Amino acid sequence: MEIPSNLLAGKKILLGVTGSIAAYKSLELLRLYIKAGAEVRVVMTPSAKKFVAPLSFEALSRNRVLDDTNESWAGDDFNHIKMAQWADLVVIAPVTANTIAKLANGIADTILTQCALAYPGIKLIAPSANTNMIQNPMIQASQKMLAIANYEIIETQTKELACQVVGDGAMAEPLEIFWRSARELLKNEFWNNRRVIVTGGGTIEKLDDVRTISNRSSGKMASALATALFVRGADVNLIATRFESNLPTSIHTIDVESSEEMGEYLTDSIRIAKKGKLSKASLIHDEPIALIQKEPFLFMAAAVSDYIPTHPQSGKLKKEMLGESWTISMKQNIDLLATCNKEGIKTVAFKAETDPAVATQNAKNLLVNKGANAVCLNIIDESNPFGSDTNRIDFITADTTIALPTCDKLTLSLKLLDEAERL
Numbered sequence: 001m002e003i004p005s006n007l008l009a010g011k012k013i014l015l016g017v018t019g020s021i022a023a024y025k026s027l028e029l030l031r032l033y034i035k036a037g038a039e040v041r042v043v044m045t046p047s048a049k050k051f052v053a054p055l056s057f058e059a060l061s062r063n064r065v066l067d068d069t070n071e072s073w074a075g076d077d078f079n080h081i082k083m084a085q086w087a088d089l090v091v092i093a094p095v096t097a098n099t100i101a102k103l104a105n106g107i108a109d110t111i112l113t114q115c116a117l118a119y120p121g122i123k124l125i126a127p128s129a130n131t132n133m134i135q136n137p138m139i140q141a142s143q144k145m146l147a148i149a150n151y152e153i154i155e156t157q158t159k160e161l162a163c164q165v166v167g168d169g170a171m172a173e174p175l176e177i178f179w180r181s182a183r184e185l186l187k188n189e190f191w192n193n194r195r196v197i198v199t200g201g202g203t204i205e206k207l208d209d210v211r212t213i214s215n216r217s218s219g220k221m222a223s224a225l226a227t228a229l230f231v232r233g234a235d236v237n238l239i240a241t242r243f244e245s246n247l248p249t250s251i252h253t254i255d256v257e258s259s260e261e262m263g264e265y266l267t268d269s270i271r272i273a274k275k276g277k278l279s280k281a282s283l284i285h286d287e288p289i290a291l292i293q294k295e296p297f298l299f300m301a302a303a304v305s306d307y308i309p310t311h312p313q314s315g316k317l318k319k320e321m322l323g324e325s326w327t328i329s330m331k332q333n334i335d336l337l338a339t340c341n342k343e344g345i346k347t348v349a350f351k352a353e354t355d356p357a358v359a360t361q362n363a364k365n366l367l368v369n370k371g372a373n374a375v376c377l378n379i380i381d382e383s384n385p386f387g388s389d390t391n392r393i394d395f396i397t398a399d400t401t402i403a404l405p406t407c408d409k410l411t412l413s414l415k416l417l418d419e420a421e422r423l
Contacts, residue, residue: 001224001244002389003178004411007231009037011185014083014119016092016112017057018099019047021162022128022171026093027052029174030060036182041066041083045099045110068111080111084118089184092116093154094128094171097139103151104142122184126154126177131167154180179230179248187233190421194294195273196234198226199266199302199336201241203259207328208313212257217303218242218387221350221378221409225299226251228413237273239265240302259304263336270298274344297420300337301350301376308333338370346423348374354381363396373397373423376416395419 013033017026033040042057043066054065064070064078072078077086084090092099092112099113103125108114116123125146127134134156143153154177157170200222202215219242226238230248238247239254239262247253254269256262273296310329337349349372353359356379363377377394378384384392384406392406395416404415 001220001227001246001410002408003032003036004408005035005037007036007410008033008182008185011038012086012088013038013040013181013185014087014090014115015040015042015057016090016095016115017042017044017048017052018092018094018096018112019045019050020094020096020128020171021051022094023048023051025171025174027056027060029091029093029177030057032174032178033181034060036178039063041086043067043080043083043112043115045112047096066111066115071111080114081118084115087119087121089121089181090116090119090123091126091177091181092123093126093174093177095125097127097129097133097136100125100127100139100146101142104145104149121150123151124154124177124180124184125151126172127156127169128171129156129169130161130163131165131169134169152180152184175246176249179227180250182231183233183248186231190232191229191417192233194234195296196229196236196299197266197269197273197296198222198229198236198238198299199240199262199304200226200238201243202303203262203305204241204257205305205308206258206312207309208315208317210316213305213309213328214241215303215305216386217352220244220387220389221391221413222299222301223247224409225301225413225416228410228417232414232417234297237269239269259308259333259336262302262304263334263340266336266340270296270341270345273298296345298340298342298345298347299350300347300372302336303352304336305333307331335370337366337372342371346420347372348376348420348423350376350378352378352380354379360394360396360401363394367396367398374420397423 017023030040040061041063042061046068057065102113108117154172156168158168159170160166161169201219202217204212204214206212219240222240223244226236229236230251237252254265307330310331349366351363359379363375366372366375375396390406391409391412393404395402402419
C-alpha cells in the first residue's frame with residue numbers, strides 16, 4: 001500500500017532525536033513524513049549528534065536542525081518557544097531512558113526537553129533502551145506518569161538489541177511511528193474511538209487438503225480502508241483472507257480462509273462492537289458506568305464465494321482416482337451480508353460488476369434486498385482491474401450516487417469515509 005504524497009500535506013511535525021543507537025532510524029521516519037507531504041523540523045540533543053550528524057536531517061528536511069548550540073532569539077522562530085508554537089505534533093523518536101526520566105519530572109536541561117515542556121498538545125514518544133534500563137522500576141514509573149500527561153508512548157519491540165542481547169527495548173519501526181503520527185494528525189470526532197469492522201479478500205473454499213477454490217480479490221481495498229479508518233481514529237477490526245504488508249500494527253486483524261470461518265468471526269465481532277465500554281468509576285457511587293457508545297460501522301469489502309464445494313474432502317484427491325475429468329459438485333453459499341445482524345450498526349456493502357449497463361441497479365438492489373445503508377460500486381474493466389493499486393467507486397445510497405474519482409486506494413478510502421459520515 002503506497003503512502004499518498006499528500007496524506008500529511010499542510011501538517012507540521014517537530015521531530016526530536018535523543019542519543020540512542022536507534023537515531024539512524026529517525027532518518028527513515030523523517031523520509032516517510034516528507035514523502036507524505038508534511039513539513040518537518042528536527043531538534044537534537046547533544047548526545048544524538050554523536051550518533052547521526054545534523055547535516056543528514058537537514059538534507060532530508062530542508063530545514064536547519066535546532067540543537068543546544070544554535071538557538072536564536074533574534075526575531076526569528078529558531079528557539080524552543082517558537083518551535084513548540086509552530087508544531088501540530090511533537091514526536092520524539094528515539095527517546096532514551098534518561099530523557100524519559102527528565103520529561104516525567106519536568107526537567108528541561110536540553111533544547112529538546114525545553115521544546116517538549118513548552119508544547120501543550122499530545123507528544124508521541126518512541127522509547128529505545130537496553131531491556132534492564134527500560135524495565136527499571138523508575139523508568140516504568142516515569143512512563144506511567146507521562147501516559148497521563150499528554151504523552152502517548154509507542155511500545156518498544158522485543159528483538160536483538162545493540163548490546164547483542166535479545167530482549168524488550170528496541171524502538172518501534174519507523175513505519176509504525178509514522179502511522180501513529182498520521183492518526184494523531186488526521187483523526188476526527190466522528191470516527192475517533194468508533195468501533196468499525198472491515199471484511200476483505202476473497203474467501204478460500206476447500207476442495208481437499210491441498211486444493212481450493214477462490215477468486216481474484218486481492219484484499220488491497222480492505223487494507224486501505226482499515227488504514228484510513230485507523231488514521232481517522234477508529235477502533236478497527238479487519239477480518240480478511242489477504243492483507244497488505246505495511247498495515248499499522250495497532251489494527252486488530254483476524255486472518256481467515258473460508259466463508260464459514262469469516263462468518264463466525266464476523267458474528268462475534270458485530271456482537272462485541274455493539275457492547276458499550278466502561279468509564280472510570282463513578283465519583284458518586286464508585287461503580288463502573290457505561291459510556292455512550294458511538295454507533296458502530298461494518299464495511300463488507302470481502303469477496304465471499306457465491307458457491308462452495310458440496311463435499312470437501314480430507315487428504316489429497318489423487319488424479320488416478322479422479323480419472324480423465326473431474327466434476328465438482330457445488331452448492332449455494334450462505335450470504336454473509338444478508339444474514340449478519342445489522343441492527344444498530346451502519347452497513348456499507350461493496351459490489352464488483354463487469355457490465356456497466358446493469359451495475360448501478362444491481363448495486364441499488366443491495367440496499368433493499370440485503371439491508372445495507374450504502375453500497376460502494378466497483379466496475380471492473382481493463383482500466384480498473386482486480387489487484388490494482390488504484391480504484392474508482394460510486395458511493396450509492398437510497399437518495400444519492402456520488403462518483404469518487406480514480407486514485408490510490410488509501411486516498412479513495414479517506415474520501416469514502418467522508419461520504420459514510422453522512423449516513
